[in-house]
Amino acid sequence: MIGLMVELAVTPDSGAAFERAFAVQAAAVQANEPGNRLYELFKSTTLSDSYTLVEIYEDDAALQAHRASPHMAANRPLTAPFSGPAARHAGVRGHRAPPLTGALAGLFYRGEPMGDLPESRIG
Known part of the structure; x- marks a missing residue:
């Protein structure tokens, strides 16, 4: 499994339009990529126009x-x-992990309950 956390900011006051455009992208990823396990955008609760994209892929081939x-x-x-120019791409953090087993495995697979998520979740 490969996990990515992409920290980004959008141009000021464009969050709603960005979220609509991103929703189209996320739907295409979920519909067309069987090796993608998670592709979710989260809006910061403290920084306006700031987001974190969390991505999980089955393997290098899926990424x-x-x-x-x-x-x-x-x-x-x-x-x-x-x-x-007013936006910033704060960085990408990538992680590689062995497949999860047991109770935590369901957290990262589409269709499985993910528990209580913050309201800032987009998508």
Whole structure:
């Protein structure tokens, strides 16, 4: 499993439009990428126009398929206008882990209950 946390900010006062554009992208990822286990956007509760994207992929092949997919190429122009000069890309943290087993395994798979999530969850 490969997990990514992408910290980003969008241009000021464009959050609602960014969230709508991102929702299209997220739907395409979930519909077309069987190796993707989680693709969720979270809005900061303390910093306006700041987000964290959490991504989990089955393996390197799934991550590479995501990056090269036609739907991502088609959707990048929808979110790009929100990352202009006033926006910042704060960084990407990547993690590799062995497959989870037991009670925690369901937390990361689509269709499984994820417990109580904060209201800032988008998507």
